[in-house]
Amino acid sequence: MNTSVTRNASAVFTYGFLGLMAFLSVFPFIWMVLGATNSSIDIIKGNLLPGEALATNVGNFFTLVNVPLVFWNSAKVTILATVLTLAVSSLAGYGFEMFRSRQRERVYRVMLLTLMIPFAALMIPLFIMMGKSGLINTHLAVVLPSIGSAFVIFYFRQSTKAFPSELRDAAKVDGLKEWQIFLFIYVPVMRSTYAAAFIIVFMTAWNNYLWPLIVLQSNETKTITLVISSLASAYYPDYGVVMVGTILATLPTLAVFFFMQRQFVQGMLGSVK
Amino acid sequence: MDILARAYLPRIAGLALASASFLAVTAAEAKEITIWCWDPNFNVAIMKEAGARYTKKHADVTFNVVDFAKTDVEQKLQTGLASGTADALPDIVLIEDYGAQKYLQSFPGAFAPLSGTVDYSGFAPYKVEVMTLDGQVYGMPFDSGVTGLYYRKDYLEQAGFKPEDMQNLTWDRFIEIGRQVETKTGKKMMGLDPNDAGLVRIMMQSAGQWYFDKEGKTNITGNAALKAALETVGKIMQADIYKAANGWSDWVGTFTSGDVATVMAGVWITGTVKAQPDQAGKWGVAPIPTLGIEGATHASNLGGSSWYVLESSAEKAEAIDFLNEIYAKDIDFYQKILQERGAVGSLLAARGGAAYEAADPFFGGEKVWQNFSDWLAKVPSVNYGVFTNEADLAVTAQLPALTQGMPVDEALKAIESEISGQIQ
Numbered sequence: 001m002n003t004s005v006t007r008n009a010s011a012v013f014t015y016g017f018l019g020l021m022a023f024l025s026v027f028p029f030i031w032m033v034l035g036a037t038n039s040s041i042d043i044i045k046g047n048l049l050p051g052e053a054l055a056t057n058v059g060n061f062f063t064l065v066n067v068p069l070v071f072w073n074s075a076k077v078t079i080l081a082t083v084l085t086l087a088v089s090s091l092a093g094y095g096f097e098m099f100r101s102r103q104r105e106r107v108y109r110v111m112l113l114t115l116m117i118p119f120a121a122l123m124i125p126l127f128i129m130m131g132k133s134g135l136i137n138t139h140l141a142v143v144l145p146s147i148g149s150a151f152v153i154f155y156f157r158q159s160t161k162a163f164p165s166e167l168r169d170a171a172k173v174d175g176l177k178e179w180q181i182f183l184f185i186y187v188p189v190m191r192s193t194y195a196a197a198f199i200i201v202f203m204t205a206w207n208n209y210l211w212p213l214i215v216l217q218s219n220e221t222k223t224i225t226l227v228i229s230s231l232a233s234a235y236y237p238d239y240g241v242v243m244v245g246t247i248l249a250t251l252p253t254l255a256v257f258f259f260m261q262r263q264f265v266q267g268m269l270g271s272v273k
Numbered sequence: 274m275d276i277l278a279r280a281y282l283p284r285i286a287g288l289a290l291a292s293a294s295f296l297a298v299t300a301a302e303a304k305e306i307t308i309w310c311w312d313p314n315f316n317v318a319i320m321k322e323a324g325a326r327y328t329k330k331h332a333d334v335t336f337n338v339v340d341f342a343k344t345d346v347e348q349k350l351q352t353g354l355a356s357g358t359a360d361a362l363p364d365i366v367l368i369e370d371y372g373a374q375k376y377l378q379s380f381p382g383a384f385a386p387l388s389g390t391v392d393y394s395g396f397a398p399y400k401v402e403v404m405t406l407d408g409q410v411y412g413m414p415f416d417s418g419v420t421g422l423y424y425r426k427d428y429l430e431q432a433g434f435k436p437e438d439m440q441n442l443t444w445d446r447f448i449e450i451g452r453q454v455e456t457k458t459g460k461k462m463m464g465l466d467p468n469d470a471g472l473v474r475i476m477m478q479s480a481g482q483w484y485f486d487k488e489g490k491t492n493i494t495g496n497a498a499l500k501a502a503l504e505t506v507g508k509i510m511q512a513d514i515y516k517a518a519n520g521w522s523d524w525v526g527t528f529t530s531g532d533v534a535t536v537m538a539g540v541w542i543t544g545t546v547k548a549q550p551d552q553a554g555k556w557g558v559a560p561i562p563t564l565g566i567e568g569a570t571h572a573s574n575l576g577g578s579s580w581y582v583l584e585s586s587a588e589k590a591e592a593i594d595f596l597n598e599i600y601a602k603d604i605d606f607y608q609k610i611l612q613e614r615g616a617v618g619s620l621l622a623a624r625g626g627a628a629y630e631a632a633d634p635f636f637g638g639e640k641v642w643q644n645f646s647d648w649l650a651k652v653p654s655v656n657y658g659v660f661t662n663e664a665d666l667a668v669t670a671q672l673p674a675l676t677q678g679m680p681v682d683e684a685l686k687a688i689e690s691e692i693s694g695q696i697q
Contacts, residue, residue: 124355219339
């Protein structure tokens with residue numbers, strides 16, 4: 001009797017707490033969706049009921065913003081950054097774990113140290129570099145600095161520790177070259193690690209704001225984050241339109257996450273069982 | 274995999290080359306003026322209109338108006354100037370007046386002086402002061418933040434006040450009226466965001482002073498206008514005639530929802546006031562109250578911005594000629610931007626046009642634009658200095674203590690020490 005009361009009480013507490021936390025995380029989304037259906041004034045007044053302004057807001061968003069171009073720009077930058085980052089950083093993570101040398105740990109530590117430098121401090125030197133290479137206002141300038149990501153290299157190296165060296169040895173005996181081992185053995189075995197890294201890199205690249213802001217100069221090259229920021233900072237922002245923009249900007253990351261959720265969780269738990 | 278790479282690599286390389294040469298072509302195309310500004314419905318739209326007017330007469334000059342968020346424009350400008358990468362900068366950039374001196378003084382030689390070309394005597398003097406450094410004038414004055422006291426005629430009438438009673442107010446009288454409005458109608462007199470020093474700035478400039486004196490030195494403890502302003506804000510808070518607002522949208526909500534009887538802000542708020550069609554005919558505009566100290570006036574300013582031409586611009590001559598021809602001479606342009614965007618420019622001659630002379634039915638047929646234009650010419654000139662934003666933060670930090678009865682002189686000392694700590 002007593003124990004079941006305690007158990008019930010703790011269950012109530014657990015579900016109550018989880019429910020509250022779930023509500024806190026989901027509420028901004030709900031508000032975003034409801035906001036898209038309301039006029040700006042109603043949003044400011046705090047109206048939390050569905051309104052009738054959805055069509056107007058969507059219409060205004062599409063007149064104010066060249067939607068296909070902006071999404072194409074974001075997609076281009078994100079896909080390039082994701083593919084290149086995964087290729088370069090996984091190779092580096094593999095290399096760091098597989099090849100022994102005396103300097104390895106030193107180089108690795110210095111690389112990890114770069115994680116501590118805030119991007120704001122790197123911005124001006126990086127900008128000068130891009131200026132000298134004539135890359136200002138190109139998407140290449142947005143992509144290049146991100147592809148050697150210390151964090152992703154770290155992540156791949158940690159995951160590679162679980163990669164059985166017997167597999168590599170066996171492959172060597174069978175006469176595979178190192179790049180073949182990487183491509184045909186390592187990549188397929190580590191695919192959930194790749195999936196998890198893909199989601200992380202994709203989200204970072206899609207939401208990237210500061211660097212594209214600095215390096216992109218014209219309406220033709222702007223990504224979705226810059227466009228929303230500019231809409232939201234008007235003297236009298238039309239919040240309904242901003243909400244429509246935010247929903248559209250959230251969809252790709254949501255889609256990627258839902259499609260790859262299973263692999264993501266597996267990747268986080270470790271690729272190799 | 275290997276074959277794929279081999280097949281596609283030349284194509285990718287070709288594409289990269291093609292896009293590089295495409296960029297080179299656009300860069301070489303002469304006489305496109307690039308402009309950075311920040312509000313798609315306001316200065317971006319206005320600049321597009323200005324550009325279209327100029328292109329009509331000068332077919333060889335076209336415009337590329339790029340909009341970023343305001344803080345983003347500042348960040349990009351700062352990075353571009355600091356890195357010395359000139360080709361990363363636009364030809365014309367919009368800078369908020371409060372920050373103008375910071376850019377002019379931190380990056381000497383970065384902006385083109387316009388003194389020789391533009392006749393500045395036609396502009397509101399305080400706008401010209403903002404962009405003057407060492408005898409040179411650098412910008413083209415744009416939108417004004419000349420202030421007014423917007424009031425709900427219906428609420429004030431219920432409380433027993435006529436529009437005549439709202440003219441030539443002092444702040445003490447304003448607070449007195451506020452008390453009566455609350456007893457008779459249950460409405461608060463104004464919305465007030467305790468984390469926004471805007472009201473303090475309005476009061477201070479109306480008496481011709483600022484956080485900094487004409488030489489740019491910190492002017493806090495000996496600043497009679499700032500002292501009177503803080504005292505007044507303290508009185509407003511103690512009299513409890515305000516509805517507290519948390520942030521800008523919330524503050525706007527205090528009057529769009531009809532919860533308060535007055536709004537005090539720059540003329541740019543007019544569009545938001547008028548955005549409530551059900552409140553048409555219920556609003557009036559009066560000059561702001563005076564502080565009642567020496568030099569105090571009924572005119573002040575809140576916000577506003579101006580255009581600057583970059584010295585490094587390849588199209589410098591065209592950019593200057595464009596600004597001069599449209600913004601310093603085209604009266605008709607000012608009518609159009611007033612009608613369509615609610616923008617009050619700083620060119621005093623604009624008041625002669627049809628839009629400025631029209632009566633506004635929303636304000637019960639008052640000629641509000643003529644009034645604003647009168648006040649515009651009377652706004653006292655002050656030096657916004659380099660650190661207005663830092664000073665603002667220091668003032669905001671002391672506002673809560675003031676309401677709890679901290680003596681104003683002590684607050685001034687605290688503000689001064691915080692500012693000198695910040696700008697060292």
